[in-house]
Amino acid sequence: MDLTFNESESAFRDELRAWIKANHPGEEPAGEDEGYAFRRDWQRQLYEAGWAAVHWPTEYGGRDATLVEAAIFNEELARARAPFPANVLGLLLAGPTLMIWGDDEQKQRYLDPIMSGDEIWCQGFSEPEAGSDLASLKSKAVRDGDDWLITGQKVWTSGAQYSKWCMLVARTDFDAPKHKGLTYFILDMEQEGVEVRPLRQITGDPEFNELFLENARVPAANVLGGEGNGWTVALTTLMNERAGLAFGLQVGMKVALDELTEELAASGKLDDPMIADELGALHIKCEILRLTAYRGLTATMKYGQPGPEGSLTKWMWSQGNQELMQFATKALGPQSLAGGSNWGRSMLRSRGNSIEGGTTEVLKNIIAERVLGLPRKK
Numbered sequence: 118m119d120l121t122f123n124e125s126e127s128a129f130r131d132e133l134r135a136w137i138k139a140n141h142p143g144e145e146p147a148g149e150d151e152g153y154a155f156r157r158d159w160q161r162q163l164y165e166a167g168w169a170a171v172h173w174p175t176e177y178g179g180r181d182a183t184l185v186e187a188a189i190f191n192e193e194l195a196r197a198r199a200p201f202p203a204n205v206l207g208l209l210l211a212g213p214t215l216m217i218w219g220d221d222e223q224k225q226r227y228l229d230p231i232m233s234g235d236e237i238w239c240q241g242f243s244e245p246e247a248g249s250d251l252a253s254l255k256s257k258a259v260r261d262g263d264d265w266l267i268t269g270q271k272v273w274t275s276g277a278q279y280s281k282w283c284m285l286v287a288r289t290d291f292d293a294p295k296h297k298g299l300t301y302f303i304l305d306m307e308q309e310g311v312e313v314r315p316l317r318q319i320t321g322d323p324e325f326n327e328l329f330l331e332n333a334r335v336p337a338a339n340v341l342g343g344e345g346n347g348w349t350v351a352l353t354t355l356m357n358e359r360a361g362l363a364f365g366l367q368v369g370m371k372v373a374l375d376e377l378t379e380e381l382a383a384s385g386k387l388d389d390p391m392i393a394d395e396l397g398a399l400h401i402k403c404e405i406l407r408l409t410a411y412r413g414l415t416a417t418m419k420y421g422q423p424g425p426e427g428s429l430t431k432w433m434w435s436q437g438n439q440e441l442m443q444f445a446t447k448a449l450g451p452q453s454l455a456g457g458s459n460w461g462r463s464m465l466r467s468r469g470n471s472i473e474g475g476t477t478e479v480l481k482n483i484i485a486e487r488v489l490g491l492p493r494k495k
């Protein structure tokens with residue numbers, strides 16, 4: 118892949134850079150709810166200026182940006198230390214899944230409010246007994262006239278407390294083989310049969326939740342991709358998760374690394390050769406990750422949607438980010454772990470990086486079997 122930007126990519130970057138400079142929302146306030154509201158306002162601002170989902174087709178309100186321009190968008194946002202929009206799962210997962218599997222009515226109904234941030238989306242895949250082995254999930258959906266009634270439990274549902282809609286996979290056929298009996302639903306979170314219970318993480322924030330469903334009602338029109346086709350539709354969501362999130366997040370890692378380098382330089386700690394050495398190694402890892410992420414774009418351009426290669430970027434990012442945060446707290450010293458320090462919080466939050474969006478072990482299996490073509494374990 119050629120990494121020099123052509124004329125239109127450079128023009129795109131310059132226009133965006135100027136817009137961010139004129140509209141930067143400032144620093145995100147502390148506190149989970151305050152931060153969320155701030156990022157939601159920011160998304161509205163991006164939406165009104167036509168920047169909320171640059172890679173979406175113009176017919177859905179995007180800019181038809183190429184994948185390289187979408188990458189530039191992420192890099193510029195991070196470079197300016199501007200926040201990510203609030204509806205990240207809607208923009209990165211639900212939107213692209215709807216565009217591939219949704220019928221015209223579904224696209225018409227759901228895409229615009231995803232982009233504006235008026236309707237937030239969450240992802241109801243994992244269950245207490247079904248995480249990596251998602252296809253063994255047990256939440257069941259039974260037909261009731263024109264509706265489906267869903268009963269079961271989901272867990273680790275990020276952002277459920279703010280969400281209007283949930284991308285939910287449930288079992289509709291208990292006799293079929295486990296991958297075949299699933300259906301993908303668009304579940305309205307604002308109803309009696311849905312209960313959201315927050316789970317507090319090691320950081321102290323209840324970023325994710327348990328989701329209890331008791332005869333939650335979903336109209337048949339809210340099935341996405343057809344009854345019994347839930348596994349294939351879910352794979353579209355997961356591929357977008359690994360490729361899309363990893364691309365944005367590797368940029369976030371670079372920003373954190375630059376900030377750390379500045380702090381260490383300001384405190385004179387860069388003169389310590391041990392620290393300089395580790396920092397140098399992290400900069401190299403970050404650059405390798407960036408180039409690997411761009412290579413993933415080439416594959417996506419070739420095949421039309423992200424492939425299994427996204428697993429490699431996601432694995433490298435989670436490992437690199439955990440190393441970076443661990444090193445930051447070590448190099449900055451105990452005060453970085455004191456209450457109120459962002460580094461302490463980020464270090465604790467990074468522990469989940471190798472679990473969320475697919476565990477490292479599972480990603481390695483995918484890379485071994487589907488990228489390298491190694492034999493499957495019997």
Ligand SMILES: Cc1cc2nc3c(=O)[nH]c(=O)nc-3n(C[C@H](O)[C@H](O)[C@H](O)COP(=O)(O)OP(=O)(O)OC[C@H]3O[C@@H](n4cnc5c(N)ncnc54)[C@H](O)[C@@H]3O)c2cc1C
Pocket residue numbers: 239240241242243244245246247248249250272273274275276325469470472473474475476477478479482
């Ligand atoms: C911060 C965070 C946010 C999340 N947000 C969401 C969300 O919004 N929506 C959602 O649906 N889920 C979410 N998840 C859940 C996440 O997708 C699951 O935690 C993940 O898929 C792993 O499932 P599990 O926790 O059940 O672990 P398990 O699948 O039970 O795995 C336990 C251990 O066994 C290993 N293992 C399992 N299978 C294999 C195998 N075949 N080969 C080798 N090792 C294996 C795993 O690597 C892991 O170490 C989130 C998780 C985190 C940490």
